Amino acid sequence: MSLSIKDHLIEEADYFKSPNQSDRSENIDLIVIHCISLPEGSFENDNPKKLFLNQLDFDKHDSFKSLKGLKVSAHILIERDGSLTQFVPFNKCAWHAGESTYAGRDSCNEFSIGIELKGSIKEEFTSKQYLVLNNLLYLLKEEYGEMNIVGHSDIAPNRKNDPGPFFNWDMINV
Numbered sequence: 043m044s045l046s047i048k049d050h051l052i053e054e055a056d057y058f059k060s061p062n063q064s065d066r067s068e069n070i071d072l073i074v075i076h077c078i079s080l081p082e083g084s085f086e087n088d089n090p091k092k093l094f095l096n097q098l099d100f101d102k103h104d105s106f107k108s109l110k111g112l113k114v115s116a117h118i119l120i121e122r123d124g125s126l127t128q129f130v131p132f133n134k135c136a137w138h139a140g141e142s143t144y145a146g147r148d149s150c151n152e153f154s155i156g157i158e159l160k161g162s163i164k165e166e167f168t169s170k171q172y173l174v175l176n177n178l179l180y181l182l183k184e185e186y187g188e189m190n191i192v193g194h195s196d197i198a199p200n201r202k203n204d205p206g207p208f209f210n211w212d213m214i215n216v
């Protein structure tokens with residue numbers, strides 16, 4: 043899939059504006075890779091999308107109770123088939139990193155783009171996801187300049203373990 047960007051949105055993505063966003067105070071120079079599935083390991087639903095839009099029914103599953111009241115988002119979600127949903131324009135902060143530190147700098151949301159892969163820390167990601175992710179990373183670097191790429195676990199190691207051991211960093215070729 044060839045991707046293009048206009049007004050800080052991927053034109054080929056579905057766009058659902060998340061209320062969980064804020065203005066940036068710093069330039070973008072970091073990309074944070076995450077994975078998400080709700081419940082963990084269940085991929086054939088739009089629960090992550092609902093979570094990012096504050097529309098998830100927290101009573102739907104026992105594991106959702108701990109998420110109650112959480113206000114989170116990501117810039118973009120890559121589904122198992124490679125399709126894209128964007129929630130926050132790249133020039134705004136998405137609320138994906140939480141309490142985090144990168145190279146001595148706190149609050150990584152201020153200077154990063156958050157990319158979620160539909161997936162689990164216990165399973166392989168799909169080849170279509172890697173293909174679209176590489177296209178996306180290439181485009182983002184063209185648009186916003188050179189950026190480092192890390193996992194959520196790299197910037198919040200005591201709290202987070204995504205994208206996990208099955209995410210193959212060797213597949214990233216930008």
Ligand SMILES: [Zn+2]
Pocket residue numbers: 075076077138194202204
């Ligand atoms: Zn994460």
